[in-house]
Each structure stands twice: as C-alpha cells, then as structure tokens.
Amino acid sequence: MSHSHTIDQLQEALRCLPGVGPKTAQRMTFHLLERDQDGARVIAEALQRALKTVIRCKRCNNFSETELCDICASAKRDPETVCIVETPADLEAVEQTGAYQGMYFVLMGRLSPLDGVGPDDLGFGRLKGLIESEQINELIIATNLTTEGEATADYLHELLQDCSVNITRLARGVPVGGELEYIDHGTLTRAFTDRRPW
Amino acid sequence: MSHSHTIDQLQEALRCLPGVGPKTAQRMTFHLLERDQDGARVIAEALQRALKTVIRCKRCNNFSETELCDICASAKRDPETVCIVETPADLEAVEQTGAYQGMYFVLMGRLSPLDGVGPDDLGFGRLKGLIESEQINELIIATNLTTEGEATADYLHELLQDCSVNITRLARGVPVGGELEYIDHGTLTRAFTDRRPW
The missing domain is CATH 3.40.1360.10 (Dna Topoisomerase Vi A Subunit; Chain: A, domain 2)
Known part of the structure; x- marks a missing residue:
C-alpha cells in the first residue's frame, strides 16, 4: 500500500507475473517510475501489440503472427x-x-x-x-x-x-555431464533399463 | 529468440524490470500470452495510467497524483x-x-x-x-x-x-530478534559504542 491509488493499481497488476510477490511488484513499480519511464512505456506498448497481433498457428497451435507459423510454413x-x-x-x-x-x-x-x-x-x-x-x-x-x-x-x-x-x-537416462553418484534412483534405473548396444 | 518478432519485442521489453533476465522474461511472456491475457491488458493499462498521472509532490519529492501528496497535505x-x-x-x-x-x-x-x-x-x-x-x-x-x-x-x-x-x-545496533553470535562485527561494535543507560 503506497499513498497513490494509481501506484497501488500498478503494483497489483504486476503481481500477475509469475514469481512476482508484493515486495518484487513494489520494487518493479518504483524502479520503472523512478528510473526507467521509457522502459515502462516500451513494456506497455509491447504488451498491447502482442495482445493484438499474436494468434495461434492453425496447424501446430503455437503462437504466431500469421495463420501458419514460420515453422509450419517453411519448406525446409x-x-x-x-x-x-x-x-x-x-x-x-x-x-x-x-x-x-x-x-x-x-x-x-x-x-x-x-x-x-x-x-x-x-x-x-x-x-x-x-x-x-x-x-x-x-x-x-x-x-x-x-x-x-x-x-x-x-x-x-x-x-x-x-x-x-x-x-x-525422447530417450530418458543420465544427462550429459552427469555423475552417477549424484543421479537420482529413478533416472539411474531408467538408464539401466533403456541401455543400448554400443 | 522465438519465431515471432512481436513476442521477441515483449521479452526484450520485460527485461528492463529489475531482476528479470532472458529466461524469466520468456517465462513471463509465455505465461501472459498462454494463461493470463487479461492480466497483460491490466498491466499495460496500469503502466500507461501511472505514466500519465503520477507526478512528484512539490514539497517532499515523493510520487503523488496531486501537487501535494497525501502526507504533506494531511493536517494530522x-x-x-x-x-x-x-x-x-x-x-x-x-x-x-x-x-x-x-x-x-x-x-x-x-x-x-x-x-x-x-x-x-x-x-x-x-x-x-x-x-x-x-x-x-x-x-x-x-x-x-x-x-x-x-x-x-x-x-x-x-x-x-x-x-x-x-x-x-536512526539508531544503529543489534536488530530486534538478533543473536549476538550471528551479528556482524561492525554492527556489534556500533551497538557497544552507542549503548544506552537502562
């Protein structure tokens, strides 16, 4: 709770971001207003543009700005x-x-x-x-x-x-760089079960 | 880098928030677009409202929506x-x-x-x-x-x-609930120097 209703609303709005609680929302709000008003403007515009132009690809369901996304439309x-x-x-x-x-x-x-x-x-x-x-x-x-x-x-x-x-x-097993000593039992069991010929 | 320029711009914009790196910005972007488009709209509007209405109190320099902030204007x-x-x-x-x-x-x-x-x-x-x-x-x-x-x-x-x-x-010393064993030397020294009569 600050002493400005508008600032409270902004803090409350930022809390819908994942991993952002009241303290972080306050820090973000004051950072934007104190030191980066241009950044705040850019975020607001980018959000509105994304809400307007980003749709779902009709083939793969991924985000896209066109009916078919880049990957689905690619001949390669x-x-x-x-x-x-x-x-x-x-x-x-x-x-x-x-x-x-x-x-x-x-x-x-x-x-x-x-x-x-x-x-x-x-x-x-x-x-x-x-x-x-x-x-x-x-x-x-x-x-x-x-x-x-x-x-x-x-x-x-x-x-x-x-x-x-x-x-x-996908293959399941020991991750690249993994040391057997530190791998959990489930993963190690799976790596044994799914072992492959050399 | 996603396959949509608009999504890239939004990710880049969110990186101006304090403590937000590329991975967090990506997570926020996809969260907003996938699961909380209303939240995204609210953030954009709250940012633009704050940029428009929040000014500095002419007396105390704090953020305010009026020439004199609530505290400076209060008779109490x-x-x-x-x-x-x-x-x-x-x-x-x-x-x-x-x-x-x-x-x-x-x-x-x-x-x-x-x-x-x-x-x-x-x-x-x-x-x-x-x-x-x-x-x-x-x-x-x-x-x-x-x-x-x-x-x-x-x-x-x-x-x-x-x-x-x-x-x-402000008084400097041992914080409430602090245990001497875990207090840093500077604070403990200050607590001794500034000790007060009972």
Missing part, C-alpha cells in the same frame, strides 16, 4: 515428423538444440485434473485430425518427464495407437 | 519533523511501522559518484530551501546504512549544520 522442415511439446518454451528449447528439423504440435499445457485441465483443453481432437489428414510418419512425444507430463504422454499414446503412425518418445 | 501529521529517506520504498517501510507521524523528504537516490549521481541530482538545494522557509524543528536522516547511504548522510549533515534545526539519525 520435414512435414512427416511431428514433435508434441507442452509449451512454446519447450518448443524453443528443442529449436535451440538445432537437432530437430521436423514439425511441432504445441499442447499449451498438460493433463492436470486438479487444475481442471482435461483432454479437450489440450486440442487432442485437433491433433488426431492432423494425423489423419496429413502424411505423417513419426510422432515424437516430448512432454516433460514430470508426473503430469508422463500422464499426458500415456494418454496420448493410448489415444493415437490406432493411427498408422510410429510413436516414439 | 507533525509539520515540524522531517524524515529524509532515499526512496519511496523506504518511506513505505517507515509508514508501515506506524511509529512516525512527521513529514518526509524523498531524495530519490543516494550519492553515487560512480553512477554519476551528485548532490544536484538529489534535490539537496530544494531540501535546504524547505528547511529555511518552513518552521522545522527536527530533521531525521534515515538514509540506508550502506556505504553510499552513509556518504549521503554525512554530506547532508555537513550541508545542513548551519541551519537552525536539530539533526538526528
């Missing part, structure tokens, strides 16, 4: 491989490796009954339609290896196993 | 005591104690030659004018106990010692 990508990720941030992480040249489908979430997120909210029907209408060879399920991500992967596998498409998933 | 506050703080956040911290009923003067910074902040940037002249033109009994210097805050306090004391006003400063 392999249209026969589709990688299913939970969020745009996951997609960016995969893109940054440069190791994948196929297409994506972004669920924009994961199954989470406690939060009321079911299969209908994640566009599973749309994904199935995509697989049936296009020539897709391989479907890589790349949800997170959390409980909810794994549940989503299992559900997807169940849903899509009748489709004539190879379903694969 | 003691106009003969002025507390000098570095920032509006410091003022809020003092206000939240409820222990102080006087007026304030907000420097909006501290002396910091390395950042190019000198006496002229902190409204020292205006503060001196205030002391000379009004009936002020006591001036409480409540800058932070950092190197820069202490330098600012020393400079202020030097500047104002010819004025006919009592200059005091």
Whole structure:
C-alpha cells in the first residue's frame, strides 16, 4: 500500500507475473517510475501489440503472427515428423538444440485434473485430425518427464495407437555431464533399463 | 529468440524490470500470452495510467497524483519533523511501522559518484530551501546504512549544520530478534559504542 491509488493499481497488476510477490511488484513499480519511464512505456506498448497481433498457428497451435507459423510454413522442415511439446518454451528449447528439423504440435499445457485441465483443453481432437489428414510418419512425444507430463504422454499414446503412425518418445537416462553418484534412483534405473548396444 | 518478432519485442521489453533476465522474461511472456491475457491488458493499462498521472509532490519529492501528496497535505501529521529517506520504498517501510507521524523528504537516490549521481541530482538545494522557509524543528536522516547511504548522510549533515534545526539519525545496533553470535562485527561494535543507560 503506497499513498497513490494509481501506484497501488500498478503494483497489483504486476503481481500477475509469475514469481512476482508484493515486495518484487513494489520494487518493479518504483524502479520503472523512478528510473526507467521509457522502459515502462516500451513494456506497455509491447504488451498491447502482442495482445493484438499474436494468434495461434492453425496447424501446430503455437503462437504466431500469421495463420501458419514460420515453422509450419517453411519448406525446409520435414512435414512427416511431428514433435508434441507442452509449451512454446519447450518448443524453443528443442529449436535451440538445432537437432530437430521436423514439425511441432504445441499442447499449451498438460493433463492436470486438479487444475481442471482435461483432454479437450489440450486440442487432442485437433491433433488426431492432423494425423489423419496429413502424411505423417513419426510422432515424437516430448512432454516433460514430470508426473503430469508422463500422464499426458500415456494418454496420448493410448489415444493415437490406432493411427498408422510410429510413436516414439525422447530417450530418458543420465544427462550429459552427469555423475552417477549424484543421479537420482529413478533416472539411474531408467538408464539401466533403456541401455543400448554400443 | 522465438519465431515471432512481436513476442521477441515483449521479452526484450520485460527485461528492463529489475531482476528479470532472458529466461524469466520468456517465462513471463509465455505465461501472459498462454494463461493470463487479461492480466497483460491490466498491466499495460496500469503502466500507461501511472505514466500519465503520477507526478512528484512539490514539497517532499515523493510520487503523488496531486501537487501535494497525501502526507504533506494531511493536517494530522507533525509539520515540524522531517524524515529524509532515499526512496519511496523506504518511506513505505517507515509508514508501515506506524511509529512516525512527521513529514518526509524523498531524495530519490543516494550519492553515487560512480553512477554519476551528485548532490544536484538529489534535490539537496530544494531540501535546504524547505528547511529555511518552513518552521522545522527536527530533521531525521534515515538514509540506508550502506556505504553510499552513509556518504549521503554525512554530506547532508555537513550541508545542513548551519541551519537552525536539530539533526538526528536512526539508531544503529543489534536488530530486534538478533543473536549476538550471528551479528556482524561492525554492527556489534556500533551497538557497544552507542549503548544506552537502562
């Protein structure tokens, strides 16, 4: 609570950002007003522009400014491989490796009954339609290896196993640079189970 | 780097917030676009409203929506005591104690030659004018106990010692709940030097 209603409103508004509590919101507010009013202006404009121009790609469900996103519209990508990720941030992480040249489908979430997120909210029907209408060879399920991500992967596998498409998933095991001594039991067990010929 | 220029611009804009690096900016951007577009709209509007309506109080230099802020305009506050703080956040911290009923003067910074902040940037002249033109009994210097805050306090004391006003400063010592074993040497030394009769 400051002594200005407008400042209180700004602090309250900033609290909807992830990881921002009352103290951080106050620090951000005073920083912007005291030392970076230009920055505040740029944020406000960038937010409004993004709200106006960012839509969903009609094919992969990722954020895009055009009906088809850059990746879906690119002739250089392999249209026969589709990688299913939970969020745009996951997609960016995969893109940054440069190791994948196929297409994506972004669920924009994961199954989470406690939060009321079911299969209908994640566009599973749309994904199935995509697989049936296009020539897709391989479907890589790349949800997170959390409980909810794994549940989503299992559900997807169940849903899509009748489709004539190879379903694969990311390898699970010891991370690069990992030392066995410090790896958790679950990961080490998985690394043994999934061991591969040299 | 996402695949949308607008999203990149928003991420870049959010990085001017204190403590926000590229990863956090990405997380905030995707959070707002995926799950809280209303929140994004509210932030943008709150920022623009604040930029338009928040000005400086002509007496105490704090943020205000009116020429004189609530505190300076209040008849319930003691106009003969002025507390000098570095920032509006410091003022809020003092206000939240409820222990102080006087007026304030907000420097909006501290002396910091390395950042190019000198006496002229902190409204020292205006503060001196205030002391000379009004009936002020006591001036409480409540800058932070950092190197820069202490330098600012020393400079202020030097500047104002010819004025006919009592200059005091906050007590320094062991914080409430503090255990001597874990208090730093400087604080403990100060607590001994400044010890008071029971």
